[in-house]
Amino acid sequence: MHKYFIVNISRHDFSVMPFYFLFLHKTPFYFDKRLFFPKFALINKSIMQKFIYLICLLLSVIYTRSEAQIFQYIGIADGLSSRRVLSIQQGEYDYIWILTHKGIDRYNGKQFTHYPLIKNGAVVNCFPNLNILKTDREKKLWEIGKDGLVFNLNEARDSFQLVFDLHEQYPETQKRPITCIYLDEEKNIWFCTEGYQYIYNGDTQKTRKISHKIPGKVTCITQAKGNNYFISTEQTLYSATLNNGELTNVRKIDISNINIIDYIYYHKPTNKLIINALLDKLFIYTPESGELTDLGKHLKDIGVNTITPNRKNLDEVFIATDGDGVYKLDVKKKELSHFLKEDNESFNKMNGSIIKDIYMDQNNRIWNVIYPIGITIYSEKYPEYQWFKHASNSSNTLSNDCINGIMEDSEGDIWYATCNGISCYDTSEKKWKSYCTEKELPQYENHIFLSVCEIRPGIILAGGYMSGIFRIDKKAGTTTFHQQGKSQARETPDKYIRGLIKDKNEVIWSGGFYSLKSFDTRTQEKQEYSSSYPITYLLERNENSFWVGTIQGLYVFDKTKRQLYPYMEKEDFGCINAIYNTPDLKKTYVGTYGNGLFIIDNQTNEITHCMANNSGLQTNNIYSIVPDKNGNLFLGTENGLSFYNQKEQTFTNWTREQGLQGANFNPTAGIHTRNGQLIFGSNEGVIILPDSLELPSSFSSHMVCSNLNIMYHPVHPMEKNSPLTKILDETNFIQLKYDQNTFSMDVSSINFDNPSSILYSWKLEGFYDQWTPPTSNGTIRYTNLSPGNYTLKVRSILLDNQQILEEREIQILVERPFWLTFWAFLIYALFIIGAAYAFLRYQIIKRERKTSEEKINFFTHAAHDIRTPLTMIKAPLSEIMEKESLSENGQKNIQLAMQSTENLAELANNLINFQKEELYSSQTIVTAHELNHYLSNYMHQFDSFARQKDITLSYESSFDSLDVWIDTSKMDSILRNLLSNALKYTPQGGRVSLKAESNKNTWTLFLSDTGIGMNKEDQKKLFKYLFRGYNTANQTTTGCGIGMLLTYRLIENHEGKISFTSTENVGTTFQLTFPIRSKNYQYKKEEKEGTDKVLTTEQETAGNITTDIQFTDSQTDEQAPLILVVEDNAPLRSFIIHSLSDTYQVEGAGNGQEALDFINERQPDLILSDIMMPVMDGKKMCQIVKSQMETSHIPIILLTALGDKEHILEGLEIKADQYLVKPFDVHILKATIRTLIENRKMLRNRFKSAVTALPEEAPAVELPTSLDDEFIQKVTELVKEGLGKNFNVDTLCASVNMSRTSFYNKIKALTGIAPAEFIRNIRMQEAALMLKSQRYTVAEVSDKMGFADPKYFTDTFKKFYGVPPSIYMKKN
DSSP: OOOOEEEEOSOTTOOOOOOOOOOOTTOOOOOOTTSSSSSEEEEOHHHHHHHHHHHHHHTTOOOOOEEOOOEEEEOGGGTOSOSOEEEEEEOTTSOEEEEETTEEEEEOSSOEEEEOOEETTEEOOOOTTTEEEEEOTTOOEEEEETTSEEEEEETTTTEEEEEEEHHHHOGGGGGSOEEEEEEOTTSEEEEEETTEEEEEETTTOOEEEOSSOOOSOEEEEEEOSTTEEEEEESSOEEEEEEETTEEEEEEEEOOTTOOSEEEEEEETTTTEEEEEETTSOEEEEETTTTEEEEOOSTTTTOOEEEEEEOSSOTTEEEEEEBSSOEEEEETTTTEEEEEEOBOTTSSSSBOOSBEEEEEEOTTOOEEEEETTTEEEEEOOSSOOOEEEOOOTTOSSSOSOSOEEEEEEOTTSOEEEEETTEEEEEETTTTEEEEESOTTTOTTOSOOOEEEEEEEETTEEEEEESSSOEEEEETTTTEEEEOOOSSOOTTOOOOOSOOEEEEOTTSEEEEEOSSEEEEEETTTOOEEEEEOSSOEEEEEEEETTEEEEEETTEEEEEETTTTEEEESSTTSOOOEEEEEEEOTTSSEEEEEEESSOEEEEETTTOOEEEEOTTTSSOSOSOOOEEEEOTTSOEEEEETTEEEEEETTTTEEEEEOGGGTOOSOOEEEEEEEEOTTSEEEEEETTEEEEEETTOOOOOOOOOEEEEEEEEETTEEOOTTSTTOOOSSOGGGOSEEEEOGGGOOEEEEEEEEOSSOGGGEEEEEEEETTBOSOOOOBSOOEEEEOSOOSEEEEEEEEEEETTTOOEEEEEEEEEEEOOOGGGSHHHHHHHHHHHHHHHHHHHHHHHHHHHHHHHHHHHHHHHHHHHHHHHHHHHHHHHHHHHHHHSOOOHHHHHHHHHHHHHHHHHHHHHHHHHHTTOGGGSOSOOEEEEEEHHHHHHHHHHTTHHHHHHTTOEEEEEESSSOOEEEEOHHHHHHHHHHHHHHHHHTSOTTOEEEEEEEEOSSEEEEEEEEOSOOOOHHHHHTTTSTTOOOGGGTTOSSOOOSOHHHHHHHHHHHTTOEEEEEEETTTEEEEEEEEESSOTTSEEOOOOOTTOSOOOOHHHHHHHHHHHHOOOOOOOOTTTSOEEEEEOSOHHHHHHHHHHHTTTSEEEEESSHHHHHHHHHHSOOSEEEEESSOSSSOHHHHHHHHHHSTTTTTSOEEEEESOOSHHHHHHHHHTTOSEEEESSOOHHHHHHHHHHHHHHHHHHHHHHHHHHHSOGGGOOOOOOSSHHHHHHHHHHHHHHHHHTTSSOOHHHHHHHTTOOHHHHHHHHHHHHSSOHHHHHHHHHHHHHHHHHHHTSSOHHHHHHHTTOSOHHHHHHHHHHHHSSOHHHHHHHO
């Protein structure tokens, strides 16, 4: 069987804690350092013995007994910027402000905030006796230095600002050392140099040099009552009065026996002046009587740095000295005593003697500035306690600081189980006696003891860590190893005895690592009971049972049944450290490791579980439970004591933070003695408290809000875009812009009692109405808040009892963006109403416009349809005028009919052109014209019409010549409509006049007539859609009401204005005004007169016919070209077929699809097609014909009623050969057809000549379309590639994917020769080229050209070119 020994390897002091392990057979153990055994390792016995011996040597450090006082030390480790502290004050918000060598620190009890002092961008350092920190009557902070600088806290900027520089204001002081600085109650800051005094007032920011000065080097100033002052030099004391910045009533006080005055202080409650003489002593001077009292030699040769009043007793002051600590002076009684003196041999004592400054805060703490150590705080708020520690080099001392168990014996003496034996303190003789120490029992390797128990008066049993149980005879002073009864078979050793008690039946019970043992002292019977887990605590429960605490749960041992069973097995108690029964046994308290405190109601078996997260416990590790005299409990933890009030069920904590030193208490080390003491053992000695101890329940805590950040940037009051007008802590309402909806702030508490016990909780009403879980982190942050009103509520909560210390709230308004404000919604509503109105109005106008457009479209289509019957009228009339012999009267009638046809065509043009965008486009392209010349020329075309109606037409102008810029297309339309209307509606014998005038920038036309005029109602509608006056209804003149609307638009686009006056049956006068030039015009180079007009398609075509081409009509019907007429209008189609049938073969088709079907069966020589047709229009048909290789060569003429330039260009872009506008003249149609056919014929002749001529004589031929040219090139290449092979027409047709018929028609149409002849011609040309190169013989060329017989080749070549191959080769 293997043996294992367990040794602490994690703590050098070998403190014994509750253990946490599982020891099942040979299973390795796991221990936590805060448990029964901190952490252990398994080693063999010999190594263990050496290790324990070494540890015992280390434990021989000894300490002294100390009488406790409550001190707290603050240094760099706590956050102080420098240990060289110079001055200290408390500001208006209860912060403690500390002046150090590096600047000023603000302290709230938990955190430091550093404020540098900056001058001209550089940090100003401070030095002892040169810089002080003071507060005025309003608690505002001032830093004053003997360097002449004054800094003041700017709360809005949260920084110290330089407000005064003596050397800059008074340059003469730069070479004079400042000997004294002082801040009085009126905010006057005094600067004294040798022989001169200066005053700067903090309120008015004005400075003054005192004219009635104090002679000598001023060392100190103190203010008495009102504006009276005491001023001292090294040898002299003065009294004076300050009036309006001047010293008056300066009086020297006779104190001749005082040498070198160091410090003076006026004590207002007693009206006495305290004087300290550096080379003498301390005095009290009574100004009324002149009495000077000597206070003895306590402060001889000791300088005084400052004197501050005692808030608890106004008759007393504290004196901070420069080397002898702090004194207390009762001014009234004139008693001086040493209050705080340096004690470096004791713990928790004054740690310095150079006190640069002293301050008593509002809660009576005394803040001592100890140079150069830091700050030491003295407080009497918490009770005093005794603190015993191991004393060095003394036998009358505690044997070791690590206390594991405590017991009071029958005589009232206290026994301590330590990590180096047992110590007994004789309470009557105040002496210590040690047992089982390393010195007493050197033969034993282990001297760590965990428990003690008195089995009878004077006989003590001590349970060891690994050494078993020892028996101590108190009277004899002897120690022996204790063996309880006879050893039994397979008995487990007595190791780690944590529980050791004697019950009422004189039975000794011991609980250790392995088992529970009992020994009956009366019968000497010994029993052992196995335990599943190591035992940590034993306590009687009642007469028949007792509690057994283990590392894994709470057990009960039934004495009658002799059975150990778990208590409340379902309850997870964890590791048990301590158990306590109330005297009435109604309740049991169980302290655990990591699981808090359990309160068991023994009557109902109900369990209350207190933990750190649901109660005021500051930790879940409860190591000891001790009652006070009132039945309340003190719980020992690793960080002080927790006081549990059973009645109120609240916790109050006392930790190191409140000055409880040695607060790391150990398990089971705590008792309540019979003489009224509470004793707790820790790793740092013994703490002894009175059982009447009352911990303070009231604390000073002031919650402060600071560090507002908006959109992750800090903001300060009065800054640009800052919502703050004063500091955040004084702000109750914050208004944020919509783009400032992310903010954070810090909330902290100014608390110098228990800052770590302050938690914070908050909620933002309007966002989330639940309080956040309490936390020590005081940063509040909200992001992306929606616009609206919010209330931020913040609480500070005391951890001990969950008491709400303070609650504050801030109203927060996140503004709506402009687009979400009331005015924005009002605008939206107005906009929606306006939009709805506009939409309805638009729908009405749209409906009206649609009606008008439908009318216009109807007229446009009607005009288009009119052109076809016009063609049917015009063409026969032309035939009659040309071929028929008519009388003079008949010719006049025919001419009148032709004129009417032209007028009707012009009316149709107006209807169609009304929708053309370019007529009323805002783009105005102008050219320069002389106005008289332009207008007189334009009016000539109306002369004949005016003569026919016997109307006088006249023109006059007020100038000889005027150059203007006009868009002739627009101006022509304007004048045409106005003049034609004037002539149409002026009766016979009337008058129409045009008058032109001009000024500097404009020219004006007046068009007057003596026509029918308009009534007033019609005048309002003149420029509306399709308007015609009612008085025109009976007129024989036709019209549709479009002209005036078009005229109005054109005038607007030309940046002109039109107005008119009209009287019914009298006449109308129009006034038109146009700018001579305009920046909005697009200027074009002036064109020559006579080039403004463009010939129509008919005129151009007719000119070409009469000048370029001569025609013959000798063709027979069988040889005549085939023309396909495609027209959906059957009468017009029949007329065209009839007109062309005497010259050509003519076929007809009703639409484009019928035409394509016809072409696929029989290819025509020319296609004449209308554009607008059902099923398939002429454009689509033209695109298909021109895009197919088989038909791309066929010429196409398009006929349309749309004769504007855009439609003509559109037709030509789809590769139409010609474009004729309806109504057309039959002669022009025939001439156009004849021209196209003759042109194609000439192309075929030229191509035929090219392919039959010698290569050097072949002309270049340009085919009609690129597709035809591509076709010929491809066929030629294929023929050349097939030379010398079995190449024929079928092979060629297959290569171009065409039928033989289609291919034949294509080649025949393009070249005028058959495909076989075409192939032969290519062969001959290639042969000629090869012969010309003289690289081949005739026979070789014959073979390459695919001729089987050279003789046949020679005959063919000679027949083709007229010379034999051999001769052709020689010539070239």
